[in-house]
Amino acid sequence: MAKSGARSGGKARATKERRSDTALLIIDVINDLEFPGGEKVLPWALRMVERLGPLARRLRAAGVPVIYVNDNFNHWRSNFRDVYRHCTRKGIRGRPVARALKPEPRDYFVLKPKHSAFFATSLVPLLEHLGTKKLLMAGMATNLCVFFSAHDAHMHEYDITVLSDCCAAESDGDHDLALDQLQRFLGVRVCRADEVKRTRRARRPAHPAKGAGRL
Amino acid sequence: MAKSGARSGGKARATKERRSDTALLIIDVINDLEFPGGEKVLPWALRMVERLGPLARRLRAAGVPVIYVNDNFNHWRSNFRDVYRHCTRKGIRGRPVARALKPEPRDYFVLKPKHSAFFATSLVPLLEHLGTKKLLMAGMATNLCVFFSAHDAHMHEYDITVLSDCCAAESDGDHDLALDQLQRFLGVRVCRADEVKRTRRARRPAHPAKGAGRL
C-alpha cells in the first residue's frame, strides 16, 4: 500500500530498532549441505560453529544486530522459517550446523537468490535502517558467497572484517586462498572471532562499551 | 553456501516451475490498513477484491504465476506468513481484504522495503526465472505502490497492463488520475479484469490456450 501514511504507520508498528554502526552478517549457514561436495564442507562447518555460535551470542548481548543472509534455494516464497525447517529435518546433512546457529527472534533475515548477499536483496536498505557502517562477515563458503558478498560490500564502501574462524569452505586450501585474496586485492580486514573482542576493547579501554553497536 | 554445486542442487530441489511469459503482480493487498486514510481505502479495496479474487483464480488455473509483492512493514524478517497473520487478526481493518485474497501455496511472495516492487527485491531474478515478459499489475494504492512499480517495470522494459478494477486508492480521484498518467506518460496499457480474457481470446480464437502462460 504505502502512501506516506502507510509507511510511517509501518514504521510506528515496527519493533523499535536499536541502531548500531556494526552488524554481524551470517551467510548461508542455514543450509542442507545436500549437494556434491557438501560432505567435505561439513567438518569445516562444524568447526566454524564452535566459534561463530558464541560470537553471535556475545554480539547480540552487546546490542549488535545479527543478520542471516541465506540462499532462497529457488523457493521464492520469502519464508525464512521454511528454509530453517527444511535444513533441520532428520537425516539432513546440514542439520547440526543449522541447529547450532538457530536464529533468535530479534535477528534479521534476508533471503538472496544468488551468491552475493547484496544482489537483488533488501540488505542495503536494512543496513541503512540500522545505521550500519561496519560489517563483520561470517558463514560459508568462504570462497563463494562470503567472498562475493565481501566484494559487493567493498563496492558499497562498507568497512569490512571477515572472521576467518567463523567461515568454512570445501577445503582449507579454498578457504585460505579466498581470505588471502580478500586481503591482498580488496584490502579487507581478516581476523579471528576472539580478535573482534580485543580489537574493540583496545579502542575503548577505559569504558568498555555496553550500548547498541558497541562490542 | 552455493558453490556451483549448491546452486544447481538448489535448483534440483525446487518445485518444477511452469514457465510463463505472463505473470500477475498483486501489490500490497496483504495490508492491515491501520494508517490514517486506511478507512477511506477500505471500501475501494473491497470492490477491488470482487474482481481481483476471481481473476487470480482464473489465471492460476491457466498456469499463470501469481506473485504477491508486499510491504515488509519494516519487519525485515523475510517472513511473508507473519505479515499475513498480522493482517488477518480480529479487529484489523484490512482483514476482509487479506482473507479474500489469501495466497495459495503455489503463489510467489516478494517482500519489499519501499514503494516500488522492484527496489531492493528479488523480483527481477524471479521474473527471469519464470521467463516473464508481460506483467498484469493489480493492488493498492493505485497512485503509490502500483504507480511507482509500474514505472520501474517500464524502465526494465516489461510489457505492462494495469488492471483498473483490480486496483484501489484512497479516492476515485487519486485512482483515476494515476491510471491516466500511466497511460499518457508511460504508454502503459490499462484495462479491466474481464478485458484480460477478451484480449487474449481475440488473439488465439481457434485454440484457446490452456498451458502455462496462456490466459
Place this chain on the structure above:
Amino acid sequence: MAKSGARSGGKARATKERRSDTALLIIDVINDLEFPGGEKVLPWALRMVERLGPLARRLRAAGVPVIYVNDNFNHWRSNFRDVYRHCTRKGIRGRPVARALKPEPRDYFVLKPKHSAFFATSLVPLLEHLGTKKLLMAGMATNLCVFFSAHDAHMHEYDITVLSDCCAAESDGDHDLALDQLQRFLGVRVCRADEVKRTRRARRPAHPAKGAGRL
C-alpha cells in the same frame, strides 16, 4: 584495471573534491526538445532558465556541487560533451535552454538511459563520494524525469527539495499536478529558488556559510 593500487591511484589523481552535504541535481536540461510536444515545453523551459541559471551560479560559488543528470538519447557512448554539442547546434529547438545552462568544468555529469536519474547510473556512488545527503532537484519534465527521480531519491532516503520555478513541463497543469503529488504522496519539500536562500539563511543567521556545502 583497478587492483587496490589502481583505485587508490585513481583517487590520488582525481581533482580534490570539496565534500558537501547538499548537491544540486539538474535533470535533462541539455535537451534538443525535438520531439512531439517539445514546442510546448520550450516557453516553460525558457522561464525555468531565468531562475535555474542564477541559482546554479550562486550554489557553485557557495561550494555546492552541481550534477547534470541527462538522458543519453540512446547513444550509449558515455560522452556528455557530444550530447551538449548535439543540443546546441543551430536550428535545434532546445539550443537556448542548453546554452543558458551550459555546464562548467567543475560540474559533474551523469548519463542516464531511462527516466530516473538513479536507474542504471553511477549517481548513488557519486553522491556518496561527495558526502551528499540533501538534494535540490531541478530540470524537466517536472512530471516525468524530475518526478520519477524524486521518487527514487525518496526510496534511497535522501532529503529532497524540488525547486518549483526551476522545473518545466509541457503545461502548467502537468507541472503543478506533479509538484502537488510529490508533496502529498512522498512528503517532498517544494519551494522556489529564492526560498533556498532564505531557508538556509534562517538556519545560520549570524555566520552566513561560505564553505563547501553551505548555501
Place this chain on the structure above:
Amino acid sequence: MAKSGARSGGKARATKERRSDTALLIIDVINDLEFPGGEKVLPWALRMVERLGPLARRLRAAGVPVIYVNDNFNHWRSNFRDVYRHCTRKGIRGRPVARALKPEPRDYFVLKPKHSAFFATSLVPLLEHLGTKKLLMAGMATNLCVFFSAHDAHMHEYDITVLSDCCAAESDGDHDLALDQLQRFLGVRVCRADEVKRTRRARRPAHPAKGAGRL
C-alpha cells in the same frame, strides 16, 4: 526530459543498432597503469594486446558490438574521450596499450565507478538494448575487474566466455588462478581468442554467419 515522446524521439535519433546476441566486453584497457604494480602489468598487457586487437577487429567486422567498460578514475564527468586522452599522453605507462586498442566510433563506452562492470552502470540496459545474451570478456586485471565483472554477469545469468589470452594481470600466477576459479566455482567458459572462431564455425559449418551477432 523524456516524456514518452522524448524517449521515442531519442530512439528515432539514435544510430540504428544492429542487434546481436553476442557482445565483446573490454574491461579497463584504457588505463594509465600509473599505479604501484602497473609496471608488472605492462608486459602482460602488451601480450594481451596482440590477441585482443585482432579479435576486436574481427568481431567488429562480423557485426558483433564491442563495449569498452572502463574505470572513471574518479572523474565522474561521463567523458570517455577524456579518459582516452589522459591515458595516451606522452610518457604515460599505459599509452601503448590504450593506443593499440583505440576504440572505433561504432563501439560503445560504459564508465564504471568500481571494480565490476555491472555496478552502478548502464551496462544491463545497454545489453538489453542490443539483445545480448552471450558475453565474450577480456581486459585487465584478470583477477580483479574481469573476475568480479564475470561474477556479476553470472548472477545476471549471461552466458559467459572469458578469453584467457585477451586478459592480463600483475603476474601469471594471479592470472591463472583467477581463470581457474571462474571455471571451477562459477562454471564460466575460458578459451583463447582463436578458439572463439573455431567454436562458432563448428556450430554453423555450412553457412558461415555474416550478419550482426554472428562470429
